[in-house]
Each structure stands twice: as C-alpha cells, then as structure tokens.
Amino acid sequence: MQDTFDHKQTESRWQEAWRKQHVFEVDRTTDKPKYYILEMFPYPSGTLHMGHVRNYTIGDVIARYKAARGFNVMHPMGWDAFGLPAENAAIKHKTHPSRWTYSNIAYMKRQFERMGWLFDWRREVATCAADYYKWEQLFFIQMLEKGLAYRKLSTVNWCPSCNTVLANEQVEEGRCWRCENETTTKELTQWFFKVTQYAEELLDGIDKLTGWPERVTSQQKHWIGRSDGAEILFEVADGPSKGKKIPVFTTRPDTVCGVTYLSLAPEHPLTLELATGAGRAAEVSAFAEKVRKVDKIKRTDENYEKEGVSLGVHVINPVTGAKVPLFAANFVLMDYGTGAVMAVPAHDVRDHAFAKKYGLPIKKVIEAVDLPADAPPVYVQDMAYTDHGKLLDSGEFTGLTSEEAKKKIPIWLEKKGAGRPTVNYKLRDWGLSRQRYWGAPIPIIHCDKDGAVPVPKDQLPVVLPEDVEFTGEGASPLARSEKFLNVKCPKCGGPAKRETDTMDTFVESSWYYLRYMSIPTPDKPFAAEDVKYWGPVDQYIGGVEHATMHLLYFRFFHRVLQDLGWVPAGVPREPATRLLNQGIVYKDGAKMSKSKGNVVDPDGLIERYGADTTRLFVLFAAPPEKVLEWSDAGVEGSYRFVGRVWRMVHANLSLIQDVKPWSAPHASIANPDAKKLRTKAHQTIQKVTADLDHDFRFNTAISAIMELVNEIYGFKVELNDEPSRQILRESIDTVVRLLSPFAPHLCEELWKNLGNASLLSLEPWRDHDAQAVELDVITVVVQVNGKHRANITLSKAVSKDDMAAIAARDPKVTLFLDGKELVRTVIVPGKLVNFVVK
C-alpha cells in the first residue's frame, strides 16, 4: 500500500471500475423515485475549460448524492456539435467540419472520464449527426403546417464577420454574441418560429418556475416585455390618402387628449405614401435615407439627437376631434408596436424634446394629485410630467384618475370603432435561418411554380453534402454544391432548388433533453413513455449567459412539441423544475478567456494534482452560483486536504482495521472524548446532508467534513480501548462516505483499504443517529444590554428561572450588573439570557 495518495494511477483505476460496473446506466423502474439531472451540454471546441469543469463537477456531485439517497438518477451527456467554429477550423486547417468536430468530441470525452464524471453514455447525442437533426427537420415541417414556422422578408440582424443572420437574442449591445463584432442590418427573406404566439404563456409560466433563480426569471419577464395599453386609430384628414387610418400603440391612453402631433417611423410604409400625396416625397425620403444610414448603436443611444420631418398632412384625434400634424421621426422604431406613436409632449420626455425643437404645442392633460405640501412644483418649466395623476381638459374624461381613464378610454374608443385595449410584447419571433454550412439543413425546396415546398417526410433527413469546399468566401458552401442544390419539386416535378440556409444551432439545444430520455432508436426522436417517466428535468445546471436565449427557446420548444403531440399530455408544461446557474470562473479579476491569457488548463491540473483535488477546489472556493475566483494557492490547499484525509485513514489503520464500527446506543459510551467525537461525526452527517438537500452548498458541506477530519486528528485512543477504536472506525468511515461525492477516487481507494469489497459509489448514504447529535448539556449565551458577556454550560433540563439565576452569578456577568438597576431579563429557553440594566 502506498504511503501517499497516488492520484495518477489510482484515479484511472477507479474510472475503469465504474465503467465496468455500469454505474449510472439507468432504465425506467418503479421501485425508486426518478431524478433527472442535466447540465447544459458543451460545444466541442477542442478542450474543456474551467467553466465546464465547474458545471459538470456540480452535476456529478448531485448525481452521485441523489443516487446514494435511493433515486433512480439519469445523468446524460452529449455534444452541441453544430456551429461556426467548426467551419472556421475547416477553412483554416483544410479539413472537414465533421472531422474536426468528432475528433474534438473524442478528446473531450476522455477528459470527462479523467475528471471522474459519471454519465449514462448510452444516451449520448451529437447534434450534428443526421439521426439527430432529421427529427428537428420533421418538427420544422410540422411547425410549418401549424403556422408556427413561416418565411418573411424582414430587416434582420447581420454579423458581417460571421457572415450570417442573428436572432435578436444573439445581439448584445449591437455586437454579435459569438464573435463580439459590431452587427449591421440587412433585408432578407428568412425563416421564423412564431415564439410570439406563446408570449403570454411563456410569461405566465414564469411565475410557476419557483425553482429558478430570480435573476433568470426577471430577465425573461423583461425580455418578453409585456405592455398593457391601447391601439388608437388616427384618421388622415387631408390629401389623397384622406380617410386612411393610422394605428398607434400607447401605454398611456389616459393622455390621448394631450396629443399635439403624431410620429411615424421613417421606414413605415405610410410615411412615403403620405408625403408623396402632400408633395414632400423628396424631403421625406432623404430624411428616411439619412436615418437608415446611421448605424444602430448611434441611433439607439438615448442622447442621440431627436430629429424629424413634417409629412405635410394632418390626422384627427378620435377623442377630441382635433386636427394635428404628422411627422416622421428618427426615434420611432418600426419593429415595436405599430411603428407609429401618438405624441404627448406634456407627458413624455421624448415627445417633449421633439416638440420644443420644432415649436409644436404642448398641452397638459394630467395634473399631479395628493402631493405632500413640501413637494417641488410638478410642472417645472421644460419638463414632461410622466407620472400618473388626474385628468385635466379632457372632455368627458376630465377629473378621472389616470388609472380609471386607462381602462375607460380604450373601451370608449372601441365602441366608436377607433381603437381597442391591447397588449404589446417586446419579444420578437425567432429568426432561425443561418447562412452557414455546419448546421441542420432547413428541409424546404423552392420551386418557381409552387413556391417554398416542404421536403416530403419520407425523404428526410436532408443530409449535409460531404463534397464541399471551405474557402470562407462568397455564399454558403451549400449554395455551391450542385448536387445538393438542384432537385425536382416534390409537387410538380419541375426543376427546383433546395433551401441553402441551415437552422440556428439553438434549435438543436431546444430539445436534446428529450432525446436523452430514450436510448436512441432510429424510428423516433424519443418515446412517449420515457418522457412520461423521466420528464421534466428535476435539476438543470448551466451558465447564466443563456438566461434569455437557450432558456427561453427551450421553454418555447417544449410547449410546441407538446402541442404537436410529441411530448405526451400530462407531462408538465415547463421542461425543467429547478435551475442552478453556476457562476463564472475568474482569474486575476476577469473572466477566464483566451484573449486575456488568464486561462487555467484542466489537463495540467489533473496531471499535477488529480481530478479529486480539482473537483474539491472548484466546489470549495465559492458557493456554486457565485463568481469563482481562481487561486493557485487554493488548489494547493485542496491538494493538502486530500493528502490529510489519506494520512488520517492510514495512520489509524492498525487501530481500526480489525474492529467493526460502533453500533451500541450512544448513551452507553464511557469515554467522554470518544462520545464527543461520535457526536461530531453525526452532526457532520446531518450538516452535509442538509447542505446537499437544500441549496447545494458544497463549500460549507466540505468545510464541515474538514472540521470532522481535524477532530479525528485530535482524538487519541489506546490500543486496549476497543469501544473508542470502534468509534474512531465509525468516524473515519463517515468521512470517507460523506466525502465520496466530492472526491470519489480518493474515497473509493480508502474504502477498499479499510477492508471493504463493495464499490463505495454504489453504497447507500448514511443517516445520522438522532441520539448522537442530541447533547445533554446546553451552552447558554449571557448578554448584558445585548452585549455578549459570558457562555455558561447548563444541564438540558434547566428551568428558565434557574438559567437566569445561574447566569447572574457568573463573575463576568456580575461585573456588569453590580451597581446597576435591573430593568428586565430576556430569556430564550435553552439558548440565551439577556439582562437589561440601567
């Protein structure tokens, strides 16, 4: 037996043992409750980074713990294998994205094993495999049939560096989420998923996601962005388009009587039409052109100068009948609301600035109410009053509160046929077309006669052609593959062309958790009975950067698949019950990244310290949801702890190897030190169990085990004191059992060296002995005027009065009581006495 823990050979030996015994290969069973734990699958970029190490270590600990607690634990893993880096690598290294991807997968899978993470690899998926993506091609066609997928010409976000379209969610502050270059916009015909049809349901569902962190649910609420208000129709009063109605959306219908003009988005279809009718086409189109040229970052800067141009026509306010002028304005966005805004300069900051600039009237219709006497005057010159209040100068609505008017005015308008109450969302439909090769082909054929025709279902999958070149220039490689491109129309048989766009890779990650539930079969994506058994995901773990992308898409997709009949009725509407967002890994105060050169390579750590040390460090250094600040010294500390546990077992081996763990009643222990040790051991079981059950507080669980180890180091036992040796044995067994989810290789080795033949990873968790944690004495805190003055140890049975009396006699306490008048005595039974004196 070695005298130190040799991680290099020990770890691989246990990994081999787990593989042979199929630990974590699970099937449906009724004799245990199921537990589905899922970590977001990695993009196979080449090697693991520390974020992966943290994510999957957390998942592995939970999986091992839940299994030990008697759950039927499903813990699958796969590869989010489509994406741009593979294509770039293909161009750079003159290889094929497929070859590059699969060789990365092979390497990373070895790294997974070296970390000691256990998965049911029979369920592994690689999303770039045709037998995976063929199902989403089918889902796409079914969504098309249901009207949930559609094509439209639209202004889309374009990343010139990635040469592809981006969804709104993938643009961060005007930059591409992937390459961080500035994005522009483009007019393109693109495929969309109708997420907006589920907007209300996705919003409502958030309140039921009680197991999700608030930072995610609040971000999703914000992103969906529901606004309650009204649509109001303003009729064109003059010119050739007289009588046309322009709908506006407003959240403040109570201010409608204060409208003094209307603003249209420059790209609004009516803008040019109306201007042309009024003979102002040249000026207005020049303005529209100027706005269009300004890049999006500048245009959306809140300090960007508000500008507009008159269209030369007027509209009629349907409530007051007033004729007001119409403008095109640069701050009105075509893609929110109706692209037209009623302007109330007295009560909106932007309208106010615009009105000042162009000398337009400002009409006050809201008056502040219930202001405290010392409040500053509300109508400060040059400011809009944007709060609620009481209506002024608003005809029959005068005197109502804003709240009342917001309800009444839209109903009144609806009766007159000039508007209605309505709801608006910030959420946009999900643009899923990508002008890339390495993605799932969109199963559509374009025919001059029949238009966009879905590929017949029996001809799926549409497989990516292999014989393509990757030059990085021009259109997508798919558009240059003649064999792929030229086909016959499935309807008329005439010559037709395949769709050459591929799907956004977020489509693959929107349903992989369902695919895992069934061991892959060629005839269906997953089996309904498996989804009924395993669904929903009990614990999902991943980075917070997906709060408004993946985590919204997969909630959407789950509902769609249920509505299409793939996910059986009765399975909850939400795909994941609990979500844990692990924090980012930092080093030197910044997120680890190649460009900053502050990355730590997991391979080097495993080589030098071993997987267990690495696992312990990432779990111990911070709570899982917080930023983890990398510390080389901290890793050394974890490494020392591993050695300390090893020595604790082996230094005591001769004392404990021939005794059984203590099993008699706790009260019968004669040696007080041994009794104390046993109490500590069982308190530790209780503490670690609670930490793992509640919020996965791995850091405090590990520190509790460290305390027990320190206690064992301080425990001295004689060879002839057999009961104490039994208690020592029990305590050491406890350390090994409790530590095993965190440092599984070390603990398997120690378990074996302690003389056990079983695999520790298959052993049940242990419960604490309630009698052992129950102390017969209590420590009472004594305070004087709330300040801690003494601790006294008393019998558990002591009465309230005795507690106070004994506390008052303590010399440290009398010092502060003498010569003072006792006003009051606060007694918390079994805990605390506080003397209040004057």
Place this chain on the structure above:
RNA sequence: GCCGACGUGGUGGAAUUGGUAGACACGCUAGGCUUAGAACCUAGUGCCGCAAGGCGUGUGGGUUCGAGUCCCUCCGUCGGUACCA
C-alpha cells in the same frame, strides 16, 4: 434611466427563524520534525490596547432587550436591459 444581485478580516468565504460575527480554507507568525529544505504535525492570527476593556459586517438613520440579518436614506460593485411609445 429601469430590472435583478451584492457590499463581512490581508484573501476566498461562514453565520437555519433577528440571539456568541469571522466557521472552514488561503496567507502570515512561532514551535516541533529534519544535516538542510520541501512535505508533515502543533499553536497563534479582525482592529486598537501591557491589561481590563473598547471598536468592529459600505454610509447615515430607524425598529428591537438584542441587527451582518428587518425598514428607510445615500454611496459603491457586478449582471441584464433600454429612444419599447
């Protein structure tokens, strides 16, 4: 601006319902072991003070017998989001 999270020793971080602030670890100091070093073992380590004691959880206030914890104010950090009508 708005939404969310957070602010505790030299450092990472502990502190169930308001009840011993600083567990555990890093670092540092001293001692032991060693030819020496590393490793290991033991002890100490919030600040001021010889001590008694005093002061201490971003700031200022409040509630309470008692506040890191609850309420209000302000300051700061991080994440998200934004001409959203």
